[in-house]
Amino acid sequence: MKRIAVLASGRGSNFEAIARNVKEGRLAAEIAALVANNPEARALDIAREHGIHAISLPSKGIGSDTYAAMVRDALQPLNIDLICLAGFMRRVGAPLLEAYPMRILNIHPSLLPAFPGLNVQQQAIDYGVKYSGCTVHFVDAGLDTGPIIAQAAVPVLDDDTAETLAARILVEEHRIYSEAIALVLSGAYRIQGRRVIRTAG
């Protein structure tokens, strides 16, 4: 069974969706650890409730490369195949990117390359787009720039607030993240330039 580690900073609803899909047999993987950079993260409680190894590794005041090396060293004995960022609010430093080349995924609540960064649901509303959505992508050294594995679109409604739009997008996040993880773990894809192309299993 392929082994994944999930990195989170807060609420942990994407992590919980992944854990539920694993538990209920919809995602063939083992979650070997949940790492939280914020000791208050609810994701840590969710991990404990699911019997998943919970690692609290505070990042406050630590530079991103130093912190990335700490995460790398914490994961090293766990033989991780894939790292999944799920609401992880720190940039991933070079030591972790180098240890897991094209083996780190992220979920982002917009249709990249539109609206990278933070507060993107409000940005989508303010810009006036009629559709937004979510993107699962490989993590590279840029901000939300790596090759795109999966996307889902949702309409932006005239009376949306950032909260109502975020909630509509989150439903799709919970669905496509596990699907993207399954694809990457299956190895049935190749990367051509920026394009992630499915291949026969």
Ligand code: GRF
């Ligand atoms: C999600 O919207 C995710 O796309 C973004 O941060 C949020 C995390 O939510 N990167 P949760 O912690 O998974 O509930």
